[in-house]
Amino acid sequence: METIQAILSNDIVDAVLLSILPIVFILLYALVTLYTEMKVAAHIQDRVAYMRTGWHGVLQPFADILKLLQKEDTIAANADKFLFILAPYIVFIGTYGGYAVIPFSSIYIGSNINLGAFFLIAASSLVVIGILMGGWASNNKWSIFGGMRSAAQMVSYEIPTALAVVVATMITGSLNLQDVTRFQDGGIQNWVVFGGPFPLVQRLLLLPFTLITFLILFTASLAEVNRTPFDLPEAESELVQGFNTEYSGMRFAMFYLAEYANMFLVSAVAVSFFLGGWTSPFGSFLSGPVWGIFWFIAKGMVFIFLHIWIRWTLPRLRVDQLMYTSWKVLTPFLFVCIFTVGLILVM
Amino acid sequence: MSALRKYFANIFHSLYTVIVGMKITFRHLFVPAVTIQYPSVKLKLPERARNRLYVNIDDCIGCDQCSMACPVDCITIETIKATPDQDLGVTSTGNKKRLYVPTFDIDIAKCCYCGLCVPPCPTECIVMTDVYEFSEFDRKNLVYNFSRMTPAETAVAKERARKAEEEAAAKKAAAAAAAAAKQAAPVQPKPEPPQSPPTTTQ
Numbered sequence: 001m002e003t004i005q006a007i008l009s010n011d012i013v014d015a016v017l018l019s020i021l022p023i024v025f026i027l028l029y030a031l032v033t034l035y036t037e038m039k040v041a042a043h044i045q046d047r048v049a050y051m052r053t054g055w056h057g058v059l060q061p062f063a064d065i066l067k068l069l070q071k072e073d074t075i076a077a078n079a080d081k082f083l084f085i086l087a088p089y090i091v092f093i094g095t096y097g098g099y100a101v102i103p104f105s106s107i108y109i110g111s112n113i114n115l116g117a118f119f120l121i122a123a124s125s126l127v128v129i130g131i132l133m134g135g136w137a138s139n140n141k142w143s144i145f146g147g148m149r150s151a152a153q154m155v156s157y158e159i160p161t162a163l164a165v166v167v168a169t170m171i172t173g174s175l176n177l178q179d180v181t182r183f184q185d186g187g188i189q190n191w192v193v194f195g196g197p198f199p200l201v202q203r204l205l206l207l208p209f210t211l212i213t214f215l216i217l218f219t220a221s222l223a224e225v226n227r228t229p230f231d232l233p234e235a236e237s238e239l240v241q242g243f244n245t246e247y248s249g250m251r252f253a254m255f256y257l258a259e260y261a262n263m264f265l266v267s268a269v270a271v272s273f274f275l276g277g278w279t280s281p282f283g284s285f286l287s288g289p290v291w292g293i294f295w296f297i298a299k300g301m302v303f304i305f306l307h308i309w310i311r312w313t314l315p316r317l318r319v320d321q322l323m324y325t326s327w328k329v330l331t332p333f334l335f336v337c338i339f340t341v342g343l344i345l346v347m
Numbered sequence: 348m349s350a351l352r353k354y355f356a357n358i359f360h361s362l363y364t365v366i367v368g369m370k371i372t373f374r375h376l377f378v379p380a381v382t383i384q385y386p387s388v389k390l391k392l393p394e395r396a397r398n399r400l401y402v403n404i405d406d407c408i409g410c411d412q413c414s415m416a417c418p419v420d421c422i423t424i425e426t427i428k429a430t431p432d433q434d435l436g437v438t439s440t441g442n443k444k445r446l447y448v449p450t451f452d453i454d455i456a457k458c459c460y461c462g463l464c465v466p467p468c469p470t471e472c473i474v475m476t477d478v479y480e481f482s483e484f485d486r487k488n489l490v491y492n493f494s495r496m497t498p499a500e501t502a503v504a505k506e507r508a509r510k511a512e513e514e515a516a517a518k519k520a521a522a523a524a525a526a527a528a529k530q531a532a533p534v535q536p537k538p539e540p541p542q543s544p545p546t547t548t549q
Binding site: 040042043044045046047048051309310312313314328329 | 354358365368369371372373375376377378379380381382384
């Protein structure tokens, strides 16, 4: 017992353990989401999806992963080999870096730094570089188109994301997601999306702006993770899977895993800033560190479901519509929100 | 002013249509699936569905009409004549069988399921069934042999047919020889006609 305690109290072991926990979560979550995505997609189209691998096809994600593992790992002859091999890891690292500041529970956060949200936005910018790198290194016209589109799109949409985070930061008064979450503790009425824990008048004044900001953050996060209706970098019908045309086997799986991890990451940001993070919606009822994990993941999964639901509802936007949405709608609305929220908070 | 109005109307319209679309897809999430899970559940075939061919070889009279009707030549029939002293029986439709059918092969891989072979059959022994699951790993297995005659039986039948033919040929030759002899012997009795007909004079 003492030796175990001694090992656990070692700083390096602690750091390794803390950094491994999210990857365990990501792998399990990716399996669940793979299955959910296919099932939801099928049922929205009145189909049934997998039915033969285990009960209602629950073993299908494992079969898919097994298939990807066995696949031949091809690299195009004229590809830039070094960048080609590096790209999927950069994408995953960029995403995984963001998990460092995500508070899964009141007792678990990878790195309790004051600039949490700032770090998260900066780290997830690395994803753009990875995708552009993959597109460029493939030496394929579709891939480079996909990479370019991805760069244009993600750079554009990082501005609404950052501005929405600014609005939330102004209300919560912190960039540390753990503090942001604690700020909203005490039940559903204290969540920032419903105006935050302020006196009633101030809360009612804030409500429309927080709702709009939340909606914009959600829209921008969809674009950040390249999901429909903003999946222009992949656009299978026009760009043949875009930046990952040339990828196969485990490298392709890495891109896939990074996309899923990124989906949860952006959901986690929205949940932490607007929906009370790991706090219970019933105040002190069902709250605690373990319930905290449950609430956090449950709220995150609601967003994942929303992502999937939207994916199978909306068609893809045109490039000009995409840019219009970002620069002419989301950004001006957020400027108005920042200004008004600031005024209300000062009053 | 109208541009500003258009801008807000546009935003409102896009949000509204997104909600309409999502409502529809959400409703469909709970609509029962229309998928038929094929190997476990099968659709009922129409009454006259044309699938794998079946030949009731007991009724076949070896007339070769199905083979001739076939547009892709997937039916191969060989026949051997039965000798007059042999009785091959009658078909269920009452036709007398006069031919052995040692080969009745259908290459179902070639078959185009047109059904043209079915109507010509005088004894209605070639029919299209509702069996459609007959995939094979080897293409040779798709050639169906409907004849039940063993090689030995075929050889016997062939031999008999050959003998019968030889006998018939010998008989014919004898008859012909006799006829020739008959014709050759009485040279005189037929007198020449006194006059040739008028048309042949020229």
